[in-house]
Amino acid sequence: MGILTTLVFVVIIIAIIATLFIAGKADENYSSSTKKNTKNLTMIYAVVIPLSFIVLALFIVFFT
Numbered sequence: 001m002g003i004l005t006t007l008v009f010v011v012i013i014i015a016i017i018a019t020l021f022i023a024g025k026a027d028e029n030y031s032s033s034t035k036k037n038t039k040n041l042t043m044i045y046a047v048v049i050p051l052s053f054i055v056l057a058l059f060i061v062f063f064t
Contacts, residue, residue, distance in 0.1 A: 027033075
């Protein structure tokens with residue numbers, strides 16, 4: 001059991017180090033792509049959320 005616990009901690013430490021190493025690299029086009037992605041996600045949510053409420057209401061009306 002002690003070996004497995006040690007192995008888990010080693011994997012966690014390696015994952016933290018790898019995450020920090022990768023996060024240190026900056027993307028030059030980040031701000032322009034972020035604006036586009038935010039706009040696309042907002043449009044998706046604006047369509048999906050009302051549709052999901054409509055489907056939920058129809059489900060409640062017809063199946064309860």
